[in-house]
Amino acid sequence: xxxxxxxxxxxxxxxxxxxxxxxxxxxxxxxxxxxxxxxxxxxxxxxxxxxxxxxxxxxxxxxxxxxxxxxxxxxxxxxxxxxxxxxxxxxxxxxxxxxxxxxxxxxxxxxxxxxxxxxxxxxxxxxxxxxxxxxxxxxxxxxxxxxxxxxxxxxxxxxxxxxxxxxxxxxxxxxxxxxxxxxxxxxxxxxxxxxxxxxxxxxxxxxxxxxxxxxxxxxxxxxxxxxxxxxxxxxxxxxxxxxxxxxxxxxxxxxxxxxxxxxxxxxxxxxxxxxxxxxxxxxxxxxxxxxxxxxxxxxxxxxxxxxxxxxxxxxxxxxxxxxxxxxxxxxxxxxxxxxxxxxxxxxxxxxxxxxxxxxxxxxxxxxxxxxxxxxxxxxxxxxxxxxxxxxxx
Numbered sequence: 001x002x003x004x005x006x007x008x009x010x011x012x013x014x015x016x017x018x019x020x021x022x023x024x025x026x027x028x029x030x031x032x033x034x035x036x037x038x039x040x041x042x043x044x045x046x047x048x049x050x051x052x053x054x055x056x057x058x059x060x061x062x063x064x065x066x067x068x069x070x071x072x073x074x075x076x077x078x079x080x081x082x083x084x085x086x087x088x089x090x091x092x093x094x095x096x097x098x099x100x101x102x103x104x105x106x107x108x109x110x111x112x113x114x115x116x117x118x119x120x121x122x123x124x125x126x127x128x129x130x131x132x133x134x135x136x137x138x139x140x141x142x143x144x145x146x147x148x149x150x151x152x153x154x155x156x157x158x159x160x161x162x163x164x165x166x167x168x169x170x171x172x173x174x175x176x177x178x179x180x181x182x183x184x185x186x187x188x189x190x191x192x193x194x195x196x197x198x199x200x201x202x203x204x205x206x207x208x209x210x211x212x213x214x215x216x217x218x219x220x221x222x223x224x225x226x227x228x229x230x231x232x233x234x235x236x237x238x239x240x241x242x243x244x245x246x247x248x249x250x251x252x253x254x255x256x257x258x259x260x261x262x263x264x265x266x267x268x269x270x271x272x273x274x275x276x277x278x279x280x281x282x283x284x285x286x287x288x289x290x291x292x293x294x295x296x297x298x299x300x301x302x303x304x305x306x307x308x309x310x311x312x313x314x315x316x317x318x319x320x321x322x323x324x325x326x327x328x329x330x331x332x333x334x335x336x337x338x339x340x341x342x343x344x345x346x347x348x349x350x351x352x353x354x355x356x357x358x359x360x361x362x363x364x365x366x367x368x369x370x371x372x373x374x375x376x377x378x379x380x381x382x383x384x385x386x387x388x389x390x391x392x393x
Contacts, residue, residue, distance in 0.1 A: 002385065003034045005109040007062075009122040010039070012219075013046040016300045017141040019195050021115050022048065023374035024381070025057060030392055031382065036107055038062055038100075062100040101128050111165075111385055112136040119143040119169070119178045120157050127160045135384065138167045139192075142297040142318065143174040148181050158182045165384045168192045168377070171298040171319020190380075193373040194300055200371075202309035202362045203283045205355040211243045212351060214313075215286040217279070217301040218293075220252030226292040226315065226335045227258055233341045235265035242348070246270045246290065249282070283308040287354055288347065293317045294335045303369060306330070306361035311354050313347050315340060323368060329361040 006021050025035055036058040043049065044059055053059050104112070112129045116122035119140040129136040138161065149157050161167055161182070167189045169175040175189050206213070218225045227248060233239060234246065248258065251274055262270050276282055289305035289312040296318025305312050306323065312330035314320045324330040327350070333343030350357070370376055382389040 001032060001034050002387075003036065003107055003109040004028055004111050004113065004381070005036045005038060005104070005107050006113045006115065007038045007122065007125055008115045009117050009125070010115070011041075011117070013043040014048045015117075015219075016194060017115060017117055017139075017297075018048070019197070019300070020139065020192070020374060020377055021113055022052070023195050024378040025052065025055070027375060027378035027389075027392065028381070029056065031387060031389065034058070036060055036109070038103065060103060062103045097124070097128060100125060101132065104128065104132055104134060109134060111381060113139065113381070115139045115141070117141055118147060119174060119181075120149055120153075123157045123160045126164065127156060130160055130163050135165050137381070137384070138164045140167070140169050140174060140178065140297075141194075142295065143169070143177040143181075144295040145177065146295075154182060158184055161186060162188070164188055166190060166380060169297075170194060171296075172322055173319045174297055192377060193369050194298070194303075195372070195374050196300070196303055196307055196365070196369060198280050198304050198307050200307055200366070202359065203280065205309065205358065206285055206287060208287060208351070208354075211245050212288075213286045214244065214246045214288050214290045215249055215282070216246060216290045216292075217249045217282075217305075218291070218299065219250050220248065220254045220258060222254045222257065224293060224295055226294045227254070228261055229292040229335060229337055229340050230290055231258065231261050231265060231267050231270065232337045233344060234262075234267045234269060236341070240267070240269070244269055247286070248272045249274070249276055251275045279304060280308065283310060286310065287351075288313060288358075290344070291315065291320070292333075292335050292340045293320070296320055298322070303365060306358075307365045307369075309355075309358040309362040311347065311357040311361060313340075313343050323364060324361075325364075327357075329357060329364050 008018060010017050028035055038060045040062060042059060042061050049059060112134055114122045114126045114136060126136050126138055167186055169191055172191055175191055179185055216227055216230055222228050288310055291302055291314045293315050298319040302312050302314055312324060314324055314330060314332055315335040316332055317335055321332055324332060326332050331343040331347040333340035379389055
């Protein structure tokens with residue numbers, strides 16, 4: 001039986017970056033492949049991971065010999081590296097790579113899929129596949145303008161990228177930036193979308209006789225998502241006087257920081273609702289999305305909001321503007337109070353047209369985003385493995 005090992009560098013139990021490979025697994029299983037999913041630290045009780053396990057997927061950690069305390073320390077260190085403005089890439093050392101190589105030798109996979117959060121935080125793992133002569137592909141969910149590879153790492157990272165069977169990026173911006181960071185074209189690169197979890201139907205637009213309701217949906221992580229920008233804008237007197245409500249939906253380490261900022265600036269028209277499960281139902285109550293991200297790949301929250309028939313007010317970060325046209329499907333600013341505030345103001349001044357703008361947004365997503373990108377991804381893997389996938393359709 002052929003084997004595929006999927007390695008995720010996502011530090012969360014499960015994130016939007018997991019959806020592409022996660023939804024491709026049933027196609028691999030239907031074709032008779034044995035699947036192993038690997039993370040350095042894994043919460044096997046998470047519903048999505050438990051679901052995979054129940055379906056026959058083998059779940060593995062590649063540094064199990066470390067104590068839980070050491071794992072927690074490592075997780076905190078990795079998180080700190082990610083959020084530092086002057087980020088420095090440091091490859092996994094010692095037990096990590098040794099245990100990862102041991103795992104690969106034990107599994108003897110025919111293909112390894114490396115799913116990265118940032119565009120080179122898993123290249124050290126891919127390099128082990130190169131060393132062991134195991135075919136591998138790389139998925140990059142984000143690339144950051146201010147986060148470049150260190151001088152001593154660039155050559156090895158580039159070699160690892162170029163020797164991948166394929167490298168996937170979720171936006172043209174991320175692909176272009178990665179090529180610029182390494183000063184080299186990636187002939188094996190391809191842009192691929194993440195799956196949209198909503199039905200694809202436009203959700204009826206809510207009444208707006210009293211309060212216009214915005215939602216900012218995403219991890220409460222200021223360096224990436226920039227939610228603090230919204231609170232500063234809402235502290236302006238004109239926004240305090242308007243009939244608007246902003247809900248922050250998601251969880252993260254910056255929850256308390258945002259609440260304290262709102263209290264300091266006397267912003268009372270915000271609420272923090274935590275994590276939710278049913279995003280489609282959520283959109284029955286909201287008129288528009290706010291997304292002032294400082295860095296992005298191609299955010300699912302934006303794609304799903306547009307798919308639901310809602311206008312989006314977004315920052316020009318990552319691949320955001322590849323799907324949004326100013327004044328037609330949404331409104332665009334830069335991730336700072338002045339520019340994003342201007343975008344919110346333009347949106348507010350055309351609020352009577354939001355329903356139509358939302359319909360335009362849904363049409364854009366229907367025409368630009370594939371219906372089943374997870375199947376397209378699986379097909380790419382089958383082609384690498386020389387598997388005749390036609391009989392699966």
